[in-house]
Amino acid sequence: MSSIVWFRQDLRLEDHYPLLLAIEAGRPLVLVFILEKTKHWSIGRASQWWLEQSLLAFKESIEAKGGFLHLFHGETEEILETLIRKHKAEALYYGANYEPEERKIESRVEALCKRYGIASHKFHHNLLYNPETVLTKEGKPYQVYTPFWNRTQQFQAPEEPMPAPRSLSCCLKGASEPISKLHLTQTWDLHQIPLLWEPGEKGAKKRLKTFIDKGRVEDYEHDRNFPAIDGSSKLSPHLHHGEISPRVAWHSAKASLTYRKELVWREFAKHLLYHFPHTTDHPLKPEFDAFPWQKNAKLLKAWQNGETGFPIVDAGMKELKYTGWMHNRVRMIVGSFLIKDLRIHWLEGAKWFWDCLVDADLASNTLGWQWVGGCGADAAPFFRIFHPDLQEAKFDPTHEYIKKWVKEPSKRIVDHAEARDEALKAYHSIVAHRKK
Numbered sequence: 515m516s517s518i519v520w521f522r523q524d525l526r527l528e529d530h531y532p533l534l535l536a537i538e539a540g541r542p543l544v545l546v547f548i549l550e551k552t553k554h555w556s557i558g559r560a561s562q563w564w565l566e567q568s569l570l571a572f573k574e575s576i577e578a579k580g581g582f583l584h585l586f587h588g589e590t591e592e593i594l595e596t597l598i599r600k601h602k603a604e605a606l607y608y609g610a611n612y613e614p615e616e617r618k619i620e621s622r623v624e625a626l627c628k629r630y631g632i633a634s635h636k637f638h639h640n641l642l643y644n645p646e647t648v649l650t651k652e653g654k655p656y657q658v659y660t661p662f663w664n665r666t667q668q669f670q671a672p673e674e675p676m677p678a679p680r681s682l683s684c685c686l687k688g689a690s691e692p693i694s695k696l697h698l699t700q701t702w703d704l705h706q707i708p709l710l711w712e713p714g715e716k717g718a719k720k721r722l723k724t725f726i727d728k729g730r731v732e733d734y735e736h737d738r739n740f741p742a743i744d745g746s747s748k749l750s751p752h753l754h755h756g757e758i759s760p761r762v763a764w765h766s767a768k769a770s771l772t773y774r775k776e777l778v779w780r781e782f783a784k785h786l787l788y789h790f791p792h793t794t795d796h797p798l799k800p801e802f803d804a805f806p807w808q809k810n811a812k813l814l815k816a817w818q819n820g821e822t823g824f825p826i827v828d829a830g831m832k833e834l835k836y837t838g839w840m841h842n843r844v845r846m847i848v849g850s851f852l853i854k855d856l857r858i859h860w861l862e863g864a865k866w867f868w869d870c871l872v873d874a875d876l877a878s879n880t881l882g883w884q885w886v887g888g889c890g891a892d893a894a895p896f897f898r899i900f901h902p903d904l905q906e907a908k909f910d911p912t913h914e915y916i917k918k919w920v921k922e923p924s925k926r927i928v929d930h931a932e933a934r935d936e937a938l939k940a941y942h943s944i945v946a947h948r949k950k
Contacts, residue, residue, distance in 0.1 A: 516601040516686060517541040518594065520548070520608035520623075522616070524640055524756035525572040526715045527579070527678035531639040532607035534676055543685045544601050545576060546584040548593050549696045552615040555794060555876055558869035559702060560838045564713045566698035568755050571714025573693075581682025584690045587697065591622045598630055601686060605633040609640055609756070612784045613876045614791040642672045642760050642777065645785040655789035657798070657891040662782050663775060675761045705836040711751065711872060718752035725749070726766050735772040741829075741841035742914035747773065748839065750873035753780065783877040786891050793880050795861065797889035804944050805889075807859040816927050817852050818866055820919070823926030826906040827851045829919040836919075838872035843909055849886035850900040855933040857940060860887040888941075896941045899934050 517536045524530060525547075536543055547569065551557065557565065573583045586593045597603065606627055611617065620636070627634040638644045643666050649655060656662035712720065725731055725747040737745025747767075752758045760777055767773045790798060797803060816822050820831030830844035840848070845867075852863045864883040868874045884890020888898075910916055 515541055516544050516603050517605045517607060518544045518546060518597055518601070518603045520546055520594065520606060521572075521583075522547075522609055522611050522756070523754065524609045524759075525568050526718075526757050526759065527575055528715065529639070529675035529759040529761055530678075531637040531676070532609055532635065534679060535635065535637075536605070536607040537679055537684065539605065541604060541684075542601075543581075543682070544584065544597055544603065544688070545581060545682075545685055546586065546593075546597060547572075548586045548588070548590045549698075550588065550590045550619060554615050555613070555868065558871070558874050559700060560707065560870050560872045561874045562698045563700045563704060563707065563838075564711070564751055564755060564872045566693060566696070567713035568757060569693055569696075569698075571716060572757075575715060576682055576685070579679065579682040581685035582687040582690075584688060585693060585696065586691055587695055590619050591626050594623060595626055595630075598626075598632065600688070603630075603632055605635065607635045608637070610636050610638050612645065612788045614787075614794060617791070639759065640756055641781055641784055642666070642764060643669060643781055643785075645788040648781075648785060655785060656782070657786070659779060659782050659892045662785070663778050666778055666781070672761045672764050674765060675759060707836075707838040707872065710837055710839075713751070713755070713757070715757045718749065718758035721747065721749055721752060722758060722763065722766055726769075731767050731770045731773060734770045738772075739843050740909055740915075741833075741844050742910055742912070742918075746842065750875070750878075751839075751871075754873050754875040754878075780875075780878060782891075783875075783881040786881055787877040793884065793890065794876060797860075797887070798884060798891055799889045799893075801944050802887070802889035806857075806940050806943060808857040810856065810858065813856045813927060814852075814858055814862055816924075817848070817856060817858070821924040821927075822851065823924040824851065824902040824906075824930075825913070825916045825920050825923060826902050826910060828924065829910075829916045832919040834867075834870050838870065840871070841915075844915075845882060846886055847900055847902060847905045849883060851902060853887045854896075854899045854937040855902075855928050855930060857933070857937055860884065860889070897938060899937060901930060901934075903930070 517539055519533050519536050576583045624634055648665055730745055737743045749763060764777055820828035822828055827848050830840050830848045834840045849863055852858050853860050860883045864879055867879055885893045888894060888896030
């Protein structure tokens with residue numbers, strides 16, 4: 515008899531509810547990670563690199579405690595059924611995932627457990643708050659952040675993190691595919707990505723320690739707005755892959771209410787995706803389905819390559835290309851430029867970020883792009899159009915950030931004033947259509 519612990523976006527040992535409760539149950543453990551590449555929003559290139567490195571680190575951590583991690587590539591339901599039969603499993607422990615395709619996988623796995631009569635234990639341990647409980651008085655999901663934040667603060671404070679298990683000698687060994695069989699190895703130019711990041715739980719703890727011990731957390735409210743300053747925690751890829759839990763980040767960041775609010779903004783994104791799964795491809799505000807987007811491959815490529823002629827935009831896109839990450843303030847600027855200056859569909863931006871970001875998270879990516887586009891939850895009004903030059907003057911006044919990434923300025927591909935007028939005309943066309 516055994517218990518299966520199914521790892522997903524929770525590649526850590528500390529503060530891992532499913533693992534710790536499975537150990538407490540007292541049965542031998544089967545630790546398993548299954549990569550099932552979905553057709554819809556399949557994992558991007560940068561995330562594939564990160565996941566491969568994260569799994570290598572996680573496997574090493576488990577083995578250091580006497581355990582064994584089973585790795586598989588294929589259909590989750592079939593693989594778990596084989597393990598249930600082989601190891602006579604009596605229970606399955608796992609963490610919830612809020613992406614639409616992953617929820618479908620969960621449903622199939624739950625049905626599998628019922629067929630075999632085994633107990634299934636699902637935990638929301640990658641969030642501070644359960645998306646089924648943070649609701650309005652009418653029992654509906656929040657679509658504006660501030661009321662969402664206020665509601666979360668009425669709940670009991672997040673629990674203190676649970677320690678990692680001392681030993682995993684209770685784990686069962688068995689057949690496991692080598693990581694190379696997961697087909698995550700990249701052939702494209704990774705540029706600086708391997709030099710700048712250390713995937714895995716150990717890397718996450720180092721990143722958190724730097725953020726807290728070097729005083730960046732105290733200066734976060736101010737410094738996070740300026741891309742030339744290393745003022746962000748850069749924990750986002752670690753949080754996405756579950757190498758660190760949000761509870762650890764929450765309790766470590768007592769010195770910054772602003773940072774804690776950013777952690778809850780992440781929660782807001784997850785809750786929105788849970789309640790509105792269609793927003794990965796469609797706007798939350800349905801009137802934007804009628805927006806007259808432009809299809810222009812040449813302009814899109816110029817934006818992707820950082821060759822728009824607007825220095826702050828090009829700097830951001832080149833930072834993304836070379837590091838797999840982009841400063842959050844600059845993400846808003848480049849997003850506004852694609853959507854409003856070029857009038858290219860926000861989904862094109864979302865897909866590019868999804869492929870290039872090491873912290874590509876479907877919930878955060880969806881919320882961020884719809885926020886910039888004025889078509890999602892708590893969105894900035896569409897008619898609030900960032901002027902790239904004014905944004906540059908405000909947030910990179912010494913051009914330190916721009917100089918780091920842009921060596922030779924390109925010719926401007928659009929006139930901002932004209933593009934702004936065209937964007938507003940397009941917006942007013944859907945407003946007029948809605949009023950009819």
